[in-house]
Amino acid sequence: MNEPTFWRTELWHPLTLHFPIALLLFATVAKVVAAVLRGERAVFWQKVGSLLLLVGGATVWVSVYTGDMAEGIVARKICDPILLKRHESASYTLAWLFTAALALQLLLHFNLLRFQQKAFRVLTLLLMLIGSGYLLHASHLGAQVVYEQGGGVNVPPSNCAGY
Numbered sequence: 001m002n003e004p005t006f007w008r009t010e011l012w013h014p015l016t017l018h019f020p021i022a023l024l025l026f027a028t029v030a031k032v033v034a035a036v037l038r039g040e041r042a043v044f045w046q047k048v049g050s051l052l053l054l055v056g057g058a059t060v061w062v063s064v065y066t067g068d069m070a071e072g073i074v075a076r077k078i079c080d081p082i083l084l085k086r087h088e089s090a091s092y093t094l095a096w097l098f099t100a101a102l103a104l105q106l107l108l109h110f111n112l113l114r115f116q117q118k119a120f121r122v123l124t125l126l127l128m129l130i131g132s133g134y135l136l137h138a139s140h141l142g143a144q145v146v147y148e149q150g151g152g153v154n155v156p157p158s159n160c161a162g163y
Contacts (some may be wrong), residue, residue, distance in 0.1 A: 010070035016054035023053040023056030024098055028128040050105055057102035060095045090138035097131035123148040
């Protein structure tokens with residue numbers, strides 16, 4: 001008898017990764033908009049980007065954790081485990097880039113960086129842009145693991161017995 005779908009830990013990863021993908025990409029867009037605008041509009045978009053970065057920066061680590069849980073199961077089912085390692089490496093890189101951006105953002109928010117604030121804002125945006133590139137790359141690799149390699153996918157028998 002098959003275990004209930006809820007207990008298949010490799011399925012927890014796709015449940016948790018879509019929020020940080022959206023949040024971190026929108027955070028980056030908001031920070032870019034804030035960099036282009038001036039005045040109150042820039043302040044508004046800066047705050048939006050900061051809030052999205054805060055939530056996305058926390059949830060990205062949940063996705064990394066659930067990805068680590070799924071790795072042991074998925075690695076045994078796919079033909080190219082190197083693809084899975086590339087996905088994992090890109091995921092860790094993007095998580096650390098956004099964490100560094102979040103740390104800088106928090107230091108700026110609490111006025112712990114009183115000098116060169118504009119330079120640190122630019123550095124934060126640069127980290128987020130590079131992180132977004134890694135995010136898109138990791139997402140593409142993850143899609144390849146699932147859709148080309150069948151990672152995390154339960155393939156039913158040809159006669160569909162049990163359904």
